[in-house]
Amino acid sequence: xxxxxxxxxxxxxxxxxxxxxxxxxxxxxxxxxxxxxxxxxxxxxxxxxxxxxxxxxxxxxxxxxxxxxxxxxxxxxxxxxxxxxxxxxxxxxxxxxxxxxxxxxxxxxxxxxxxxxxxxxxxxxxxxxxxxxxxxxxxxxxxxxxxxxxxxxxxxxxxxxxxxxxxxxxxx
Ligand SMILES: C[S@@+](CC[C@H](N)C(=O)[O-])C[C@H]1O[C@@H](n2cnc3c(N)ncnc32)[C@H](O)[C@@H]1O
Numbered sequence: 001x002x003x004x005x006x007x008x009x010x011x012x013x014x015x016x017x018x019x020x021x022x023x024x025x026x027x028x029x030x031x032x033x034x035x036x037x038x039x040x041x042x043x044x045x046x047x048x049x050x051x052x053x054x055x056x057x058x059x060x061x062x063x064x065x066x067x068x069x070x071x072x073x074x075x076x077x078x079x080x081x082x083x084x085x086x087x088x089x090x091x092x093x094x095x096x097x098x099x100x101x102x103x104x105x106x107x108x109x110x111x112x113x114x115x116x117x118x119x120x121x122x123x124x125x126x127x128x129x130x131x132x133x134x135x136x137x138x139x140x141x142x143x144x145x146x147x148x149x150x151x152x153x154x155x156x157x158x159x160x161x162x163x164x165x166x167x168x169x170x171x172x
Pocket of ligand 1: 001003005008032035036054055056057060092106116
């Protein structure tokens with residue numbers, strides 16, 4: 001299971017502010033790739049009640065369920081009914097290019113680093129309510145060219161030791 005790291009804390013802070021500015025907290029929220037559940041817990045603490053966490057890693061899912069959050073094991077949206085829509089979907093994606101040292105699904109987003117994010121964006125669009133939003137965290141190490149085709153806007157960024165992390169917003 002992915003332990004909360006710099007990217008997780010950055011995203012959690014961002015979401016905390018986002019939720020505190022929300023007038024209507026009656027939204028449905030999907031925490032994709034929930035890991036330790038840090039983002040789902042941030043939502044819960046902010047008063048969001050309709051939360052679903054998913055991860056490809058069943059240990060993460062077990063951990064998140066124990067926090068009292070509804071969670072399912074799923075490869076992206078494969079186990080989420082087609083008809084299920086959300087007002088907010090977040091993904092702190094595995095964003096690094098694969099290397100001989102790192103092929104873990106926690107951190108590696110495929111050969112180039114953008115594959116999981118691109119698959120996610122394609123599928124997530126179909127699970128958004130009208131006026132819904134997607135926040136995706138990637139890094140300066142993730143190729144952004146294909147991701148740009150989904151029309152993101154950068155809503156937050158932070159410089160870390162060897163990379164910059166970015167939160168991208170998508171709304172359709
Ligand atoms: C960078 S970690 C983020 C974990 C947590 N959200 C956080 O912010 O600390 C990426 C997470 O995505 C999950 N993941 C990777 N590929 C996935 C996929 N295809 N479907 C669902 N989850 C996936 C990993 O298991 C991991 O928990």
